[in-house]
Structures are given as C-alpha cells and as structure tokens.
Amino acid sequence: MGQLYEIEIATPYGGLGRYDHMALCAALRVDDPARVVVEQDGMSRALVTVYPSNPLAATPAPTDHDLTMDRKGRIIIGRYHNGRPVHLRLYDILTGSAQRIALFGTTGAGKSRSLQLILAALKRNGAVTWLADLKSGQSVPEAKGQVDWHATTQDEAIHMLRAAVAVAEERMRRYAALGRTAFLKDDPDPLLFVWIDEANRLLEKGAPYREEATALVKELGRTGRSVGVGVGLAAQASHLEEMGGSDTLRGMLKEGEVILLRWSSGMMRQLVSDGLLPTGEQLQPIPKYLGVRTLRSRLDADADDDRPGTQGMAYHLTGEHPTAMLRFSRVGSIAPTPGLDPEIVELYGDGPVPALEAASVDPAGEQYAVRGTGVILPLYDDENGDGTSTPTPSGATAPGHALRLPDRIVSALRNGPLDTYGVLEAVKTDGGKAVKPGSVRNALGDLKADGRITSVGGMHTLAD
Numbered sequence: 001m002g003q004l005y006e007i008e009i010a011t012p013y014g015g016l017g018r019y020d021h022m023a024l025c026a027a028l029r030v031d032d033p034a035r036v037v038v039e040q041d042g043m044s045r046a047l048v049t050v051y052p053s054n055p056l057a058a059t060p061a062p063t064d065h066d067l068t069m070d071r072k073g074r075i076i077i078g079r080y081h082n083g084r085p086v087h088l089r090l091y092d093i094l095t096g097s098a099q100r101i102a103l104f105g106t107t108g109a110g111k112s113r114s115l116q117l118i119l120a121a122l123k124r125n126g127a128v129t130w131l132a133d134l135k136s137g138q139s140v141p142e143a144k145g146q147v148d149w150h151a152t153t154q155d156e157a158i159h160m161l162r163a164a165v166a167v168a169e170e171r172m173r174r175y176a177a178l179g180r181t182a183f184l185k186d187d188p189d190p191l192l193f194v195w196i197d198e199a200n201r202l203l204e205k206g207a208p209y210r211e212e213a214t215a216l217v218k219e220l221g222r223t224g225r226s227v228g229v230g231v232g233l234a235a236q237a238s239h240l241e242e243m244g245g246s247d248t249l250r251g252m253l254k255e256g257e258v259i260l261l262r263w264s265s266g267m268m269r270q271l272v273s274d275g276l277l278p279t280g281e282q283l284q285p286i287p288k289y290l291g292v293r294t295l296r297s298r299l300d301a302d303a304d305d306d307r308p309g310t311q312g313m314a315y316h317l318t319g320e321h322p323t324a325m326l327r328f329s330r331v332g333s334i335a336p337t338p339g340l341d342p343e344i345v346e347l348y349g350d351g352p353v354p355a356l357e358a359a360s361v362d363p364a365g366e367q368y369a370v371r372g373t374g375v376i377l378p379l380y381d382d383e384n385g386d387g388t389s390t391p392t393p394s395g396a397t398a399p400g401h402a403l404r405l406p407d408r409i410v411s412a413l414r415n416g417p418l419d420t421y422g423v424l425e426a427v428k429t430d431g432g433k434a435v436k437p438g439s440v441r442n443a444l445g446d447l448k449a450d451g452r453i454t455s456v457g458g459m460h461t462l463a464d
Helices: 021-027 111-124 154-178 210-223 246-254 265-273 342-347 358-364 405-413 420-428 437-449
Strands: 005-010 036-040 045-050 074-080 085-089 100-104 128-133 149-151 192-197 229-235 257-260 313-316 326-328 453-456 459-462
Touching (some): 021 036, 149 154, 210 229, 405 437
Parallel strands (some): 128 192, 192 229
Antiparallel strands (some): 074 326
16 A cells, blocks of 8 residues: 655745646656645645545545534535545524525536535525526436425526515514624524526526526625525536626625536636636646546557546635545435435435425515415516416416516605615615616606606605
C-alpha cells in the first residue's frame, strides 16, 4: 500500500496564481490526476496532497446524524478529500435566516441524487418543502409524496413561486405585529423551502415565463430569508446567463450556499468573473471518470472502459474550503431500478410530510389548495382577451384568479396614497405577473382617465 504525502507551497503574496494540474502530476510522477489534490488559501499558500489512491472513489451512505440539523442549522452532505465532513447550512441560527442554495452541474454529474439528499434532510428536520421538478417529474421521482407541494410544469412552478412570495408577505405582516425582526425556527412557523429543479428550463432565454420567474426568485432571495422562506435552484446551466441573467442572481448566490458539481468551462469563467471564486484561485477539474485512461493499439483486443464515474464529486464554493474537492454521500442504489428506488424512498424516512402553518394557507392561494389534484389554474385572467382561457399544459382548466394590472394597482392603493415608485414596488411584490415601469405608468394614466384614481402632487389615491 502506498503512502500519503503533503506538500505545502508558499510564494510571495499574490504570486501563487494559476497552475497546471497535469504538469504538477507529471512532475510528481503520478499517473492518476485524481490522486493529487491542491487546496489554496486565497492568498499565497497551497497544500498539495498526494494520495496512494483516489480518496473520493467511494463514500458511505448518509447517516441519521448527517441528515439531522445541528445547532448551527447545518446538515452533513458528504466528505472532503481528507475525510472531514461537508456542512450545508439550511438555516442560520445567528441571523434567523433561511438560506438560498444553488446546485449546479452538467448532465450526469449527480445533481439529482445530491438534491434528493437535501430534500430528505429538509423533511426529516420538519421543514415544509415545495418542489417543482421541471423534467416532468422524472428528475427526482421519489420526492413525490415526500414534499408538501410537488409540481411538474412551468405553469405550476410560477403558481408556486407566487404563493411563496405571498406566504413571505403574510409572515412579514404577522412578525411586524409581534415586533420580530427574524425567523425563529418552529416558533411558531416551520421553515419553508421552495426548490426549482431543472431551473434552467424556467429561467433560460426564450422560456415562456422567464421574466416573471426571475423576478419572483429574486424577491424570495431578497425578502424571504428573514421570515423563514428559503429558495433553492438546481440546474444544468453552463453559465449564469441561463439562470435569469447574471445580474439578477449574482448577489443572491454570493450570500447563499453554492455547490458546483462537474462543470463546463463557460460556467467556470462566469463564476470567477462574478466573484464566486476568488481571483487567483482555481479548481481542479472533475473528470467524467476516475482512474488512469489506458491507451490501446488498434491491434489490441477490445476491452471495456470500466472506470467508475465521478457522480457527486463537487466543490462547495461558499463553504469553509471552496477549493477542496468533496463528494456527496452515496444516495440510492448503485444500479438503476425499474421503478422508484427503494433506498431513496427509505432516505426520506416514514415520518409525516411537514405542512404549511394554518395562518399561511389562505395567502398561499387557490393553486396551493388544489395541489396534487392534477388541476392547474390559469396564470392570468382572460388569457385570450375574450373571456376565455387556454388550457394549461396539464390539460386542466379552471376559472382564472390572477388580477389585471389596473386592479392590482387599485388593490395597492387601498392601503393609502402612493407615488408612482411606491405603486411599482407594490405590484412587483404582490405575487402577480412581473411588470415594467412603463406598463405601470400607462395603467395609472388609464385609471385616471376612467376616474378610478386621482393624482395630486405626484401622489395617487383612490377616487371617492
């Protein structure tokens, strides 16, 4: 059995910079690049560890202890290359904040099973989970029946995001009346997490609801934290522009929990330019397969490449060790199963599915009330302009309930006079379709022409 070596490298401040991993392996006479792990400190030092064999070739299944939130609001999702636990924060007990989580990875990187582990932990810790699986429910099928709200279409995902914003606003009003400035876990409300899986389908350029979805995710990331409403995105994005635009999510990601599984070069460049990875640091690439690639002559007999894959290997970019390679705990059966994976189902436990508190059920809206029935309500009133609505992708129709912009403005003014900016902010956060400033100004003009509102000194108020 080989030995383990550690080599500490120090250069003048700021002089470490980038390095060539393959050249380093060649200099160390190591034929398997995965045996050499480099971790930088963000300044001028690096620790090079040479393992006798790949330290992340196999990881154990998660234990009950791993999935139980600790006193700091964290769970254990896997192990670093040196065997130490990887913590993922779901709730910050010091600030009373629900977290924002982003899970990125290319196809086959292990994103779905990694998400299953997080969803199971949320259920075990009493958190209410709403999940939109935008791969028609195929990405994480075992989650159905294990979460409070399970959606599979983009239409219902928008309903879900609207409902989450409405719940956050309802909690804000209640907490303000109590004089509370932060969320206290389970006192009296449960932690609520909204997860959008395959989020790139909802947020990429050309997606039908990209504008509204981006606005709602941003609103949850900005205001949901202090009232116990967290948001999570799992995506196969190759760069942040596919996630609603880098400007929208940059701040949210920097302050949240960002996990990067096997990535594309475009994603890496974006992460560095957005400051999610400190300048001068780099990540050791995660290969598709472990082990040494063997060159074979065309004269050799055919041989299968039976090297194990790297699913679940990742970096926790906003964790304590952003450049330390990790691997998620093993989730599910090794071989594919013909139906639901029994090991993943068991991971969720047999406890009841945590439900939304009674005070927030009505604000969550009509779609929440009919969740799980196959009925998806229209997203907007009078969708065809003739009193009818088009069936949603599910094939189900129901009476519309979303307000038009003029009615949303009137609703906002019922709470008192507002200037144009105040009206815009009110309708941006009311859970309805995203609007532009020009649309609000036009609607205000129409309302004044109709005699429904009056405007004096730049302040708008309802007409008598």
